[in-house]
Amino acid sequence: MRGRNRRVLSLSFIMVALVAAVSIYGTRLMFHTAMEEEGVRLQDVVRSQVALAVEMCRMPHAGGDSGGSGVTREAILDRLAHAQRRLGMESRSGEFAVARLDGGKVRYLLVNGRGVSEFTSGAGFSPEALGVEPMMLALSGKSGTLVGPDRQGSDVLSAYAPLPLGGERFGLVAQIDLDEIRAPFIRANLNVFFVGVGLTVLGVFLFFKVSEPFIRDIEVSEESYRDLVEGANNLILRINEEGEITFANSFARGFLVGKDGELLGRKLMPFFMVEAAGERLEAVVELIGGEGRQNEIPVRMADGRDGYVAWTVKLVMDQGRPAELLCIGNDATRIHKANKAQRESEERFRGLAKASPVAIIITDIAGNLLYANEKMHEMTRATEVQLAGQGWLNSVHREDRKLVWKHWLERVGPATDKVELRLMSGNGEFVWALWQVVEMGNLRGEPSGNIHTFTDITEIKETQMAMSRLTAAIDQAAEMIVMTDLDGITTYVNPAFEEVSGYSRGEAVGRTSGLFQGGERNGNVSSGTWETITGGKVWKGRIVNRRKNGERYTLESSVGPIRNHAGELIGFVGVGRDITEQMAVESQLRQSQKLESIGELAAGIAHEINTPTQYVTSNLQFLSDAFKTYAGTIERCRELAHMVSAHPDLFPDEAYRKRAESALDEEEMEYLAEDVPNALEESSAGLKRIAEIVRSIRQLAHPGELTKSFHDLNEIVRNTITVSTNEWKYVAGMKFVPDESLAPVFCLKGEVAQVVLNLIVNAAHAIEAKIAGADRQGTISIRTFAEGESAVLEIRDTGTGMSAEVAAKAFDPFFTTKEVGKGTGQGLAIARSVVVGMHGGSIEIDTAEGEGATFTVRLPFEEPPAG
Missing domain, CATH: 3.30.450.20 (PAS domain)
Known part of the structure; x- marks a missing residue:
């Protein structure tokens, strides 16, 4: 009740103050209006006086000293005095004066219609009471109104104007005391004030009497509102333009600073656990969001924990600017954490589904697609739109869709059965998948959908098919x-x-x-x-x-x-x-190659055999003739000796003795003694040559060995050079530099000899192609030496050489650059097979077109270890 009376008194005081202010303002406004009207009236009076004087000056008269043709100055002043007295009687507050400038000083002639001389008697008015400033302005020829103090310090309103009387300067001033004008307005203001106060008190009394039920309802509503605000489990805050909290309910205080803490006057922004550009109202609005929006902001709680508040705001504007913000915050910490956990769970699911090597789709109970992971899109190469609804079924191979309907929609077999089917992946291609369906239920345990998984087993199926093919291939x-x-x-x-x-x-x-x-x-x-x-x-x-x-x-x-x-x-x-049969065939092939080579050498061998045979035959003929000569000589000697010995008495003559002496030709005997041994030696050498050639041919043509043994590589090369002489001696010189200290090589002698023969023949043919009938010869250089654990055979020629393309194919079977019928293309292929395949060695070629070729063969002294 006391509070109510206090409010009534306060309201009454305010209303009285308002009435007083209104009355004072109204009185002041009317006073200024009256001042303006009075100024106009005085100005009109002054102008009428001036007009009267001007007219009188224009009136004719019989004489005077005015210097003009009008009424005299005294008559004019008298007429003005009469008019001023009448005005003074009508308005006693009015004061009129006429003066002139005399020697730089103001000399008053009339004051309120009386001459200045009349004031000397002390009639209670002095000309000095009039202000000098308005009169000076009038005497200077100006006209107008002026408010200011007179000589006694009273505020007066003056109207002034120049008064033309003859040729002299006169001035007319009319003024009125402001207190004369203000007094009635003050009286009216007091009347209005007291009447207004009475009416205000009466109005307040009547207002409270009439509005008491409404006030009581408002109080009840206010109390309910207060209970609602204070009892609400929400943060309710009011924020001013500076970003300071001007109101906070108890929940907000307990949430932010504790029940004993204080929020009023504190900034709101420091409670937010986010960075912001400022703490004023604009920053709060920018952070929380506009009106009608909810924005969840992390907030530091009173106990130091991190909380989350969902804010709803109401922005109060003042002249287009934000003035206040009403914030209602809902504690969303638990919801935030639950949502976060849910989001994390969903993210984990999505992450697992995305990273899963298995295609996953989720459908409702009718089979409409609800979700498909990336693997499903990857396997089917279908978009979300293509898989939507039951479109995912179109990705199942047409022949396998019956399996889907049978095992899923018709529920044939347990739900956990796994079925192999094909998923179309575009362009007629498909992938094999292992399909399985798991039923989903809602919270009531009712079926709500299905989870389908498709495991890509394409590689497994291909592996199985490959294994089947491999098994079949292995078996066959x-x-x-x-x-x-x-x-x-x-x-x-x-x-x-x-x-x-x-x-x-x-x-x-x-x-x-x-x-x-x-x-x-x-x-x-x-x-x-x-x-x-x-x-x-x-x-x-x-x-x-x-x-x-x-x-x-x-x-x-x-x-x-x-x-x-x-x-x-x-x-x-x-x-x-x-390779038992293959080895036999290869042996036959090599033997055929040898026979082919020997066939090519047959003419040369025949020539080689024929040459020593010729000089053996000639020598034998020579020996035959020589023996005849020896026989005749011996015979004659015998006859002579017989005659001499039988008849000594018959040949006492010296002639007989001379005949006996000439029976033997000493020169012939010397010749025979010298040449017969040489002829016999040549014959022996020729026969040895024949024997050597025959032996080399026999060794080269002998069937190849089946087992390896140690052989002298130098001997193999010598024999091959001998056999191939006719192939190279007409086109090249042979230079063989053997390493006599070379250890025996564990090899197949016939096979290695075949390799050397092929290389020598190829070298001779290359030189022959290069010289092409020129009168010069090339050179075939052969040397042997040891290099590490291998014996090295190097055969170099000065023939045509080979290009890089030809050299790369030189060891390929049946590859040859010779004309048709002049080579089988097997020589170098067999050489490589013998050196690399049979002996674990190597054969290399170093050549350049037009610069000859060098073949390097390396054969291990002993059989290399396995592997």
Whole structure:
């Protein structure tokens, strides 16, 4: 009640003050209006006086000293005095004066219609009471109104104007005291004020009497509002233009600073755990958001924990500028954390679904698509629009859609059954997928949809098909294929093994494989093979084994490691090809090649044999003739000797003795004694040459050996040079530089000789093609030397050489640059096969077109270790 009375008194005081202010303002406004009207009235009076004087001056008169033709000055002043007295009687507050300028001083002539002399008697008015400034302005020829103090300090309103009387300067001034004008307005203002106060008090009394029920309702509403605001579980704040909190409910205080804390006057922005450009109202609005929006902001709570508040704001504008902000914040910490956990869960699901190698789709109970992960789009190459609804079914191969309807919609079989089907991936291509459906339920346990997973098994299917093809290929392969464990125990053999070896699969599996210990291999080679394959490398070579019936056979084999997906060695696989017949054919081929080469050399060999035969024949003829001469000489000597000895008495004559002396020709005897031995020596040499050629041909033409042994490489080269002489001696000179200290080479002698022969013949043909009938010869240089563990044979010629393209194909079978019928293209191919394949050596070619060629053959002194 006391509060109510206080409000009534306050309201009454305010209303009285308003009435007083209104009355004072109204009185002042009317006073100024009256002042303006009074100024106009005085100005009109002054002007009328001036007009009267002017008219009187224009009136004719009989004489005077005015110097003019009008009424005299005294008459005019008298007339003005009469008029001023009448005005003074009508308005006692009015004061009129007429003066002139006399010697620079103002001399008053009339004051309120009386002469100045009348004031000397002390009639209670002095001309000095009039202000000098208005009169001076009038005497200066100006007219107008002026408010200011007179000589006694009273505020007066003056109207002034010049008064033309003859040729002199006169001035007319009319003034009125402002207090005369102000007094009635003050009285009216007091009347209005007291009447207004009475009416105000009466109005307040009546207002409270009439509005008391409404006030009571407002108070109840205010109390309810206060209870609502204070009891609300929301932060309710009012923020002023500076960003300061001007109101905060108890929940806001407890949430932000605790129940004992104070929020009023504090800035709101520091409570937000975000960066902002300022703390004023504009920054708060920019951060929280505009009106009608909700924005969740992290807030530092009173207990130091991080909280989240969802704000709703109402912006109050003042003249187009934000003046106040009403903020209602909802504590969204739990909801935020729950939403965050949900989002994290969804993100984890999406991350798992995105990273999943399995295609995943979610459908409703009718099969309409709700979600498809990236893998599904990748496998089907379909967009979301194409998969929408039941469009995903179009990605299933047309022939497999029946499986979908059967196992899913018709529920044939358990829901966990996995079905293999094909998903179309565009352009008629498809991928194999393992499809499975899992039913989803809602919170009531009712079915609400399905989760479909498609696992890409294309590689598995292709692997299975490849394995099937591989198995079929292995089973049908002509090569023996054997698989073993790490101990060399056989775990698998293919049908070719059974066919070649004669052992059945049952007899071979579980036994040590013959790939690692051939019947013809020594222990060192076997251990080298084992070391190679256990070291993870591939061993290649030939193995001689025995069939079940005891026959020997040769395998061209390769044995390699088998590793699991982790790269660990888990076994070995060997592939062997029965080359027994091939070796025989190759041997025949090489023999044919030798015979071909020998056939090419046949004419030369015949010539070589014919030449020594000719001079042996000539020498033998010579020896025959010589023997005849010897026989005749001996015979004559015998006759002479007989005659001399038989008849000494018959030849006492000296002539007989001379005849006996000339029976033997000493010169002839000397010639025969010198040339007969030479002829015999040449004949012997020729016969030896024939024997050597025949022996070399026999060695070269001899069938190749099946086993290697140690041979002198220099001897092989010499024999080959001898046999091939007719091929090179007409086109090139031969230069052989052997290394006499060269150790024997473990080789097949006939095969190596074939290689040397092919290289010499090729060199001779290249030189012949280059000189092309010119009268000059090329050179074939051959040398042998040791290099590390190998014997090196180098054959260099000055022939045509080869281009890089030809050199790259030089060792290819059947490749030749010779004319048709002059080469089979097998010479260098066989040479490489012999050197590399049979002896583990190497053969290289260094050539340039037009600059000859150098072939370098390296043969190991001893058979290299396996691998």
